[in-house]
Amino acid sequence: MSSDPTQLQLLFFDVDGVLTDGAITYHENGGESKNFHTQDGLGLRAAMQVGIKVVIVTARSSQLVERRMTQLGVDKLVQGCKDKATTIAALADEFGVALEDCGYLGDDLVDLSAMDRVGYPMAVADAAPELCEMAAFVCTRPGGRGAAREAVEHVLKTQGKWDAVVASYR
Amino acid sequence: MSSDPTQLQLLFFDVDGVLTDGAITYHENGGESKNFHTQDGLGLRAAMQVGIKVVIVTARSSQLVERRMTQLGVDKLVQGCKDKATTIAALADEFGVALEDCGYLGDDLVDLSAMDRVGYPMAVADAAPELCEMAAFVCTRPGGRGAAREAVEHVLKTQGKWDAVVASYR
Amino acid sequence: MSSDPTQLQLLFFDVDGVLTDGAITYHENGGESKNFHTQDGLGLRAAMQVGIKVVIVTARSSQLVERRMTQLGVDKLVQGCKDKATTIAALADEFGVALEDCGYLGDDLVDLSAMDRVGYPMAVADAAPELCEMAAFVCTRPGGRGAAREAVEHVLKTQGKWDAVVASYR
């Protein structure tokens, strides 16, 4: 594996604990809720703005995740994913990107098999220690509090593309 | 630009990440939620109490924001704002206040074009680095956890009006 | 004023920012929510267990606060309170307790007039600076995250009653 962020063309993101703060809220009257973050939304859009594919892969399944991801306009969302290693290999193939040109941002052991296979594994600040140890980049911000934004910003800066994103807002 | 808070007559506030903690909560049973803060509410009222206009400008749009802002009695709320620079110029004109006598409290890149134009740009503690660098004042408190209150308090203290606000509560 | 916690017979608590973490959550589908804390619940019960009256005074009004306070079995709840100084004086009189034998835990300027009048004013860790300066006791925990529990525990320890509370759980 290259661990070279300058060549990344596709970024995978887990949902719970990565795009959310890890809280899974249960309501007495039924249903669940998850907390996403406004700055992460801008981060995912920034990646797509410069042509990087944004793909979401989660083991759980809920329509609220579909609604959030549709609103953000991500390139693909896969829910109910039982085997992340196999799933990301198929997805990378579908997008025509080599796994070594993919990144993955995770928070827990279920992400390990996928992180072992991509070229640039990344971990949120409050990820399991096993992920932080093997990650090429560990965020300073926890999941659902700007970690995804920070990861995108890190990648885009290494690719010299972040200044153009900032400039597009001025 | 003057960067002189003593002349400010109008304060602009973003919503997500500024008047809220940045969390966008999605529910399985439909709908979203946002977390506002009680001390920020008192802060916005304090600004209006001394005659400073309070105007809310947000790119997103939801009726929950309208309900919160109606409850606080802000001078104006503009939702679904696509171009903040143009919008705040029109709003300042509507209120008869020069842009250099306006402040703006933001948290992310979408606020940059507006912050470039007002006389006194301010950033919440957890704002994007680009905002903190150009802001005349950076709060010690994060968005939705007292940052708006702190910004108002800062401005009113420079104008010598804070003591009167405190006294009004005794 | 005595500032003597050993004689306290009645404790007043504000709601937003004191018994809650200050968040006021608005939902797209209507209604609001507030976050209370499990350890604060045990704290209020501990005060009542040793015979101290627990009275809740809030400027806002909602049935969710009534439900929470009914569940905790507090001695009295007053909502929609516009003038806290007058209200607490009447309440102390109703319970036959002198104001100098009352405590008050607050977080913001609306609590100042009441805190000026009780014998033992207390502030949560994230209270407005004006409250922290005049309070006889400032909690190390913020509102809605154990501050009320800490305040009760502090008072009961000065009264030599905390050990009995702990023992009752063994």
Add this chain to the structure above:
Amino acid sequence: MSSDPTQLQLLFFDVDGVLTDGAITYHENGGESKNFHTQDGLGLRAAMQVGIKVVIVTARSSQLVERRMTQLGVDKLVQGCKDKATTIAALADEFGVALEDCGYLGDDLVDLSAMDRVGYPMAVADAAPELCEMAAFVCTRPGGRGAAREAVEHVLKTQGKWDAVVASYR
């Protein structure tokens, strides 16, 4: 009592403040909510994966807790528990495990009587001081933010079983 985690065969967990962050959210439109954590979910599953029984004991009662625990597949859930010492003794007996081979993770005084009786009492980072003092292990993470995960990980590491859990994810 042995205070020997290597022999533990059953772990008891409280709910509010242990498997949740202590927040009890009340809604204007009725009902309550609690915040569980994704990493705690993986922790409980890891304990069961290596054959340790996971039993939940809570004084309160709500169907949302039942839904979460059913989803996690815990070995047993007891709600509305008034006397935790008696309840855990009966439960340990039911599972055929001696109390000295049981652990208990708690956060507040209501857990003390049970923690006094098990072989390996544990406390979350933000537990009441009385629990931290008598606990054999105090988590670095607060309740509902990974404390249960950390407790399980700690026990499994002393039993030499954690590496196998990690390996099962690769």
